[in-house]
Amino acid sequence: MIKSTIKGVGFYVPDNVVTNDDLAKLMTTNDEWITERTGIKERRHRKNRNDAQETTAYLGFKASEKAIQNAGLTSKDIDFIVFATLSPDYYFPGSGVLLQDMLGCDTIGALDVRNQCSGFVYSMSVANAFIKSGTYKNILVVGAEVHSFGLDFSDEGRGVSVIFGDGAGAVVLSASEDENSGDILAVNMHSEGKYADELCTQFPGSKFGWSDRMRKEPENVTNKEVYPIMNGNFVFKHAVTRFPETMMEALNKAGKTVEDLDMFIPHQANLRIAQFVQDKFGLPNEKVFNNIQKYGNTTAASIPIALSEAIEQGKIKRGDLVLLSAFGSGFTWGSVLFEY
DSSP states (O other): OOEEEEEEEEEEOOEEEEEEHHEEEEEOOOHHHHHHHHOOOEOOOSSSSTSSSSHHHHHHHHHHHHHHHTTOGGGGGOOOOEEEEOOOOSSOOOOHHHHHHTOOOSSOOEEEEEOOOGHOOOOOOOHHHHTTSOOOOOEEEEEEOEEEOOOOOSSSGGGTTTTOEEEEEEEEEEEEETTOOOOEHHHEEEEOGGGGGGEEEESTTTTTOOHHHHHHGGGGGGHHHSSSSSOOHHHHHHHHHHHHHHHHHHHHHTOOOGOOSSEEEEOOSOHHHHHHHHHHOOOOOGGGGHHHHHOOGGGGHHHHHHHHHHHHHHOOOOOOEEEEEETTTTTTEEEEEEEE
């Protein structure tokens, strides 16, 4: 039987640290307000918000180099790429093909996933299906974001802009028939599109208009359309409902219990959401990994960054049972349960 084994992990974040006090110089806010509501103390932003070099694909490339090396492979061993992001280098094409070129891979396929905060969970689910069908042997799964170029750093946008950071994480998922290797035991994916407007960026697109509108009538293009908008309380309410549902669905499908878990890694959306879920399941601190305090919400990158850091710190070891769960824009949510 073919197993889907996590063979290598890696992450990359820009060097530029942006603290809550730094943001307080740009908008009316302070460290206490941000920390109390989100748990975030700092995040990473690329040095120059208009930098054409440190792009989403580039961050993904740096994380991928580490993951491939960690797996003991070369880029030539990778036979497919799944790239999750909401902040691609171009409107089209997607960042996956740009990463393929940067890595110097052969003419392999590259699939882009646009599921925002749930993007990495969706991507792992897709890669797992490809591996277990025998279609590919070594799939590079990447979550990468550059949020800082597209946030409103004014008082009007502060409720959203204090949350997000830049970064990338990557996993090499490989086929294995070794009975002692790890495996993905259960996945699930869900969506509820009727709530799309509660967390979104509206412009540009076929609904609110294309870039010619920005050129011809810039005075009629509002900040609400151009920058991310979020109904924070509404999102929180749904997240704390859907997280437990998707977690239990994965555990039940695999015949496991919460007590069997060695590590739970939630999408790093808000520390308060993670703590609510932790308390609901009675999970001890050593079985939950959070790093939103350092990196903010990096959307599709948050879970692979946290997974890579937890493994790097020795908090996840071979044979451990690990659960990844996410909820976000769309609304979309899901989980991946695996033995590492």
